Amino acid sequence: MKTPASRFTSPLRGPWLTSVFGLALLVALPVIVLTGLLSYIAYGPQLGQAIPADVGWLRLPLFTWPTRPSWLYRLTQGLHVGLGLVIIPVVLAKLWSVIPKLFAWPPARSLAQLIERVSLLMLVGGLLFEIVTGVLNIQYDYIFGFSFYDAHYFGAWVFITGFLMHIALKIPHMITGLRSIPLREILRTNVSGTRAQPPDDTGLVPAEPAAPTVSRRGALALVGSGVLLLAVLTVGQTLGGPARSVALLVPRGRGRDFPVNKTASVAGITPEAVGPGWRLTLRGGPAEVVLDRAALARLPQRTARLPIACVEGWSTVQTWSGVPLAELARLAGVPAPGSAHVRSLQRGGAFGEAFLQANQVADPNALLALRVNGEDLPLDHGYPARIIVPALPGVHNTKWVTAIDFGRT
Template structure:
């Protein structure tokens, strides 16, 4: 008789069973929860409720219930949360694939629903498999800086995350008691040779009553999965660790502009942004600053005559890469606010760039970000004038903010009037 995926004899691997599925499920329970939380934090860091230009997922409705004003302390906060999000996501890929492999026979069981609880389990499983693959695929494509998936990454990944995690939470609520019981049974059997009466009879070990001979043990399979995760971790984590960037072969850690004071990662070049030599000429460039008392226009030389301050801050990008602290020097944003009548607590800030191509040509910053004494309109980095690719003649640098909000090639600052 011809075997089909709907017959138990189609799935003949002896490794499939409650033990392997339970172990992988427990790992994913912790890992995916961390992924979801750090992903939500990444979205909050963009301050989407502040201005439409910051919000890449309009129409989120109740899904934005948790949003809060993103802090500036500690200054490495976004570097940590987004680094964990991307590195952990890549590291969990072998675990996710192994988990899907272990449960794939359940997708083909007949009848489709034996009870309401079984129907809910099947639905959560379908959403879990589809949502998991969708989230990991779109995330990896975005990390590779060559996003090819149709549609914008931000809304697809955000809405997909809620669908996936909702299915994940429902599935975990239904299955985690069974998983913990299976793990306790296995530990008890290893210790005493019997699971004990309190744990009941062991579940069927495999969907096929006559599986193929084993080619590797269950522990060997876990070592294989763990080794794959460790390999991905080792070839990804270097994007955030000084001295190990050479090892991040699976995580492009920003374009490398070379050596020297400006020799640290960037996500877009001046050429890509359409910034020519004439645009960034210090003789021709002017900064327009608007606020309560009107508008002032400042040349590069004018800015150099204002009090200059220094800050040691990293650049951290949504793709997961980040730099170490770089020494920036320039005019405090709150001092520029004072020039146009905001002498006390400065208001929110709308920043516009000379950039002609690509996203985030405009960005909004919260008042707490403007007020932080480390927030600068930077003119120098590491003791030298900004390079063209790092935003010459002037760029914003703010502690703990995503890299795209640290606008380069700044042309206009508007205090207190957000679109």
């Protein structure tokens, strides 16, 4: 009687192919994990504005997120999202290569096998959950009905636990599998010469292999082509320039030739709110300081070419002009602020306000921007004034600023 696992008869399945895909993921996944955790730290948990806020014993070691290099968050989040997308073909190929083991019965014959099964459930379930929720977040499709930030953070720890357990259990098997067929032989063998590996105790090699329809090198080329295609369709959101025109998987609106996440209409910004009656209020010193836009324009101005990068992975570099935040702090009567609380005219939402660290306020290129690329800010990009700080996550570069409270500590 045939078992469900015996129905999978591809001669390509075996320790070598599974180990190759495993090695590729072993290189990519730690980078994705590390950059994801760095993104959480960049949001400033010590200022109470990271999401989720209460993570219990999963709290990360915190440090002051630097402002230099200015492209730091662009790099880390671009890698996190970009690699997370391009590994999808590798993940699917790895699952295809081990699918017979999913039908093994009984699922565990020993304590070691039980631990392996639990690690596999956490690894595969956690990874698929992170990929699916991440892709939906990029597309702004929140059909899952729960907080993406909360779920993605806690889901990551489920995956990390399974990943570490799986590495401890499977590294020796992966090394053995990689040595089972020389790479030179794989690259030289065509379809007609492709043979199944000898049966072993991995349960991956079919007992009755079918005739090959593709070689192992062909399978690698197919998966590699999928990786390359996804890279071409997504990398432009981080690199910008001409590459952005082929970033077809990036649903970003545009304002004056660069992307925008939330438009003024979505944020509830009315023409009256940003008209001649708009005022900026500075607090923290002996008395409030209230400025209109004309008064801001008369203050010392600075121009800097800075990137703005968002959690969805996209980024863009523009030339911003405005008043240094350090100058506004001095004007408010707080020459050496320990923090800044920035408030927006935006109605509702999780990012209608942001807290900045002392180094972010003090950086000479940290601006309350009034202009971009030599022109007044477009309304969708924060007119009459917005925050732009080097290496700061995009959602904390607050638009439509109406007040800044400078803290002394």
